[in-house]
Amino acid sequence: MMKWKNVLGAVAASAVLALPVVAQQAPPSLFSGMDGIHFLEDGTALPIWGYGWVADGFITLPGPLLTYDEGASVSLAFENPSPESHTIHLHGLDVDQANDGVPATSFFVTSGQSTTYDFTATHSGTYLYHCHVTTTLHLTMGMYGMVLVTRPDGTLFEGGPAVVQDVPWLFSDLEVATNLNPVGSFPFHDMRPDVFMVNGRAGSQLAEEVVYASSEEPTALRLASMAYSKVTCHFPEGLNAELWMSDGREVPVEALDSLEIYPGERFTVLVQPVEGFDGSVTAVFEHMVDGYDEAEEFLQIREESLHPSHVARLDVPSWYPNPASHNIHMTESTGQFVRVWTSVGELVFEGQISASGLDVASWNNGLYLAQVEGRDVTRFVVAHGIR
Amino acid sequence: MALASVLAAGLYAQSDTLWMVPGGVGLGGDTLAALRFCATPQFQMSNETLNDLTSSVVVVNADSVAHELAWTAQEGTTWSVTPGASVELDVTGLADETHRLWSVTERGQTLGLSTMIRSGWDDLPHYEWNLNEWDPAETWELAGGGSLDPTAAYVPRQFTINDLNYPNTLADSSSYVQTSVGAAVYISIINQGRMDQVLHFHGYHVDMLQSSAHPNRVGWSKDTVPVKAGECVVVRLDPNQPGEYPVHAHNLVAVTNAGFYPGGMITYLNVAP
Numbered sequence: 001m002m003k004w005k006n007v008l009g010a011v012a013a014s015a016v017l018a019l020p021v022v023a024q025q026a027p028p029s030l031f032s033g034m035d036g037i038h039f040l041e042d043g044t045a046l047p048i049w050g051y052g053w054v055a056d057g058f059i060t061l062p063g064p065l066l067t068y069d070e071g072a073s074v075s076l077a078f079e080n081p082s083p084e085s086h087t088i089h090l091h092g093l094d095v096d097q098a099n100d101g102v103p104a105t106s107f108f109v110t111s112g113q114s115t116t117y118d119f120t121a122t123h124s125g126t127y128l129y130h131c132h133v134t135t136t137l138h139l140t141m142g143m144y145g146m147v148l149v150t151r152p153d154g155t156l157f158e159g160g161p162a163v164v165q166d167v168p169w170l171f172s173d174l175e176v177a178t179n180l181n182p183v184g185s186f187p188f189h190d191m192r193p194d195v196f197m198v199n200g201r202a203g204s205q206l207a208e209e210v211v212y213a214s215s216e217e218p219t220a221l222r223l224a225s226m227a228y229s230k231v232t233c234h235f236p237e238g239l240n241a242e243l244w245m246s247d248g249r250e251v252p253v254e255a256l257d258s259l260e261i262y263p264g265e266r267f268t269v270l271v272q273p274v275e276g277f278d279g280s281v282t283a284v285f286e287h288m289v290d291g292y293d294e295a296e297e298f299l300q301i302r303e304e305s306l307h308p309s310h311v312a313r314l315d316v317p318s319w320y321p322n323p324a325s326h327n328i329h330m331t332e333s334t335g336q337f338v339r340v341w342t343s344v345g346e347l348v349f350e351g352q353i354s355a356s357g358l359d360v361a362s363w364n365n366g367l368y369l370a371q372v373e374g375r376d377v378t379r380f381v382v383a384h385g386i387r
Numbered sequence: 388m389a390l391a392s393v394l395a396a397g398l399y400a401q402s403d404t405l406w407m408v409p410g411g412v413g414l415g416g417d418t419l420a421a422l423r424f425c426a427t428p429q430f431q432m433s434n435e436t437l438n439d440l441t442s443s444v445v446v447v448n449a450d451s452v453a454h455e456l457a458w459t460a461q462e463g464t465t466w467s468v469t470p471g472a473s474v475e476l477d478v479t480g481l482a483d484e485t486h487r488l489w490s491v492t493e494r495g496q497t498l499g500l501s502t503m504i505r506s507g508w509d510d511l512p513h514y515e516w517n518l519n520e521w522d523p524a525e526t527w528e529l530a531g532g533g534s535l536d537p538t539a540a541y542v543p544r545q546f547t548i549n550d551l552n553y554p555n556t557l558a559d560s561s562s563y564v565q566t567s568v569g570a571a572v573y574i575s576i577i578n579q580g581r582m583d584q585v586l587h588f589h590g591y592h593v594d595m596l597q598s599s600a601h602p603n604r605v606g607w608s609k610d611t612v613p614v615k616a617g618e619c620v621v622v623r624l625d626p627n628q629p630g631e632y633p634v635h636a637h638n639l640v641a642v643t644n645a646g647f648y649p650g651g652m653i654t655y656l657n658v659a660p
Contacts, residue, residue, distance in 0.1 A: 094610070
C-alpha cells in the first residue's frame with residue numbers, strides 16, 4: 001500500500017519539496033527518458049536523462065519520489081520508450097537477483113520494452129533507485145530518485161517515535177559538460193561535478209524555500225545521496241537533531257551536530273527545533289578524490305510558529321479528501337472562483353466551485369495548485385485507484 | 388636483521404615473513420610500477436595478507452630504498468627498514484581486529500606497499516579486500532627516483548580490490564565471495580588508498596563488526612559502507628537469499644578502468660540456494 005499522509009504533510013508545510021512529489025499511480029508506473037530539460041540556477045536549460053510518471057509524460061531531476069507502506073508487496077511498472085537501454089536498481093531494498101536492475105545479473109530494459117520490478121518493502125526507511133546501465137554516466141545524467149518506506153501509524157520503525165512529517169532531501173550533483181555532451185564524457189574517472197543540488201535545486205533556487213518544523217513533535221529529515229561528492233550536513237544548535245536510522249535500519253540514537261553522507265548512503269534524522277528557531281542546515285559538498293570543498297547549500301528550517309500565515313493558516317480551510325479521485329471540496333468555498341494549475345504551471349481549470357466541489361475524476365494523477373479568489377495558493381493531489 | 392641472515396637461518400615460517408619487492412603490473416589497460424608485500428622474495432601481483440599469527444612477523448626490505456613502516460596495531464610508532472634489512476613486529480596478544488601494515492614513505496604509498504594483518508573472526512570463512520586507487524604516471528615518477536608535485540591534481544584512473552580491477556576481481560578467491568544461504572562469512576576491508584571509498588552491497592545488508600573511523604557504528608546494519616582512506620572495516624554477511632549480486636564502489640568514478648565502465652572496484656557475492 002502506498003503512503004500519503006506524512007510526505008504530503010511535508011508538501012503542505014514546505015515548498016522545499018521540489019523533489020517531484022507528484023501523485024503516485026496505483027499501480028505505480030515509471031518511464032525513462034533521455035530528452036528532459038532541467039533548469040539551473042542561472043536559467044540555463046540543461047539536457048537530462050531521467051525518470052517520470054507515465055501519466056505525466058515528462059521526466060524530472062530527481063525522478064519522482066516512490067512511497068510504499070512497510071510490508072507492501074510492490075510491483076513497480078516501468079516503460080522505456082527512450083532510444084537506449086535502462087534499468088531500475090532499487091538501492092538498499094535487498095530485492096532478489098531477478099529484480100536487482102543490474103544488466104549483467106538480471107536484465108536490460110531495451111528501447112521500447114516495458115517490465116515490472118517486484119519486491120517486498122520489508123523495512124521502513126529511506127532508499128534510492130537509479131539506472132544501473134553504464135551507471136557512472138546514467139547517474140550523472142539524472143537517472144535517480146528516492147524511495148520512502150513508511151509505516152501507517154507514522155512511526156519510524158516498530159517501537160520507534162512517531163513523526164509529523166517526512167522531509168526528503170536528496171543530495172546530488174552533475175557536471176554540466178557531461179550533460180551537454182554525454183557522448184564526449186569519456187574518460188569517466190575525470191568527472192568533476194560543478195552543480196551541487198538538493199532535490200534538484202541549487203543556490204538561489206533553495207533560498208526562498210523553508211521547512212517549517214514543529215517544536216512539539218519531531219520532523220523526519222530523510223537524507224540520501226546520489227552525489228559523486230561526500231556531503232556533510234551541519235545541524236545548528238537549537239534544531240535538536242538526532243540520528244535514528246541509516247540505510248533503512250534502526251541505529252542507536254545519537255545527537256548530531258554534523259553528519260557525513262557518502263554516495264549511496266541514507267540517514268533519517270529527527271529534528272525538533274526550539275520555539276522561535278530560524279536557521280539552516282548547511283550541506284557541504286566535498287570532492288571524493290582530493291577532498292576539495294566544492295559547494296555549500298543552505299537548507300532553511302524554521303519553527304512552525306514563524307510561518308508567515310501561521311495564525312491565518314489555522315483558519316484557512318483545506319481541500320478534502322486529499323488525495324482525491326472524484327470530487328474534492330473546500331469548506332466555505334461554494335460559488336467562489338478558483339483557478340487550478342498542474343505542478344508545471346498548466347492551467348487546467350478556472351471557474352466557480354459547485355456545491356459538489358471540483359470533479360477531478362477525469363484529471364490526470366498529479367499534484368495541483370489551486371487558488372480560490374482572495375486566498376493563498378493551496379495544493380492537492382489527484383490519485384486514482386489509491387488502495 | 389639482514390635479509391641474508393633471515394634466509395640462511397630460516398627462523399621464520401614463510402607465512403610469517405613478508406618481503407617488500409618492487410616490480411611492475413598491468414592493470415586495466417595501463418602498466419604501473421609497483422611495490423608489494425610478498426610471501427617470497429619474488430614479486431607478486433597482489434599484496435600478501437597475513438592472519439592468525441602467534442608471535443611475530445618479519446618484514447624484509449627487498450626494495451632499493453629505505454622505507455618507514457607503520458601498522459595500526461601500534462599507532463604512532465614507525466620502523467625504519469633500510470635496503471636488505473628487516474624488522475620484526477611483535478604480534479603477541481594482538482587484539483581481534485583487522486590491521487593495516489604499510490609504508491608511510493611517498494614511494495611506498497604511491498606504489499602500493501600496504502597490506503592486511505588480521506586476527507580473530509576465524510570461525511567462519513573470512514574474505515579480505517584491500518582497496519586502492521592508482522595514478523600510473525605517479526607510480527613511474529616515484530619508481531624512477533622522483534617525487535610528486537604537491538601542486539599537481541590527483542587524478543587516479545585505476546581502482547582495485549586486492550590490487551585487481553573488475554573483471555579480474557572475479558578470478559580472485561579472496562575478492563569473489565562464494566557462499567550459500569544461511570552460511571555467514573566475514574569480510575575485512577582496508578582502504579589502502581589516498582581517497583575515501585564507499586562500498587554498496589546489492590541484495591543484502593551487512594553487520595558492522597569493526598570500523599576504525601566510525602567505532603560508534605559497530606553493530607549497525609548497512610548496505611552502503613564508507614571506508615575512509617586508511618580505515619580498517621570488518622563486516623559479517625548473513626545471506627538470506629540466493630543469487631549473484633555485485634558489491635561495488637558507489638563513488639562511481641571508481642567503477643572504471645582507465646575511464647571505461649564497468650571496471651574498478653566491483654566484485655560479486657555468489658550465494659547458492
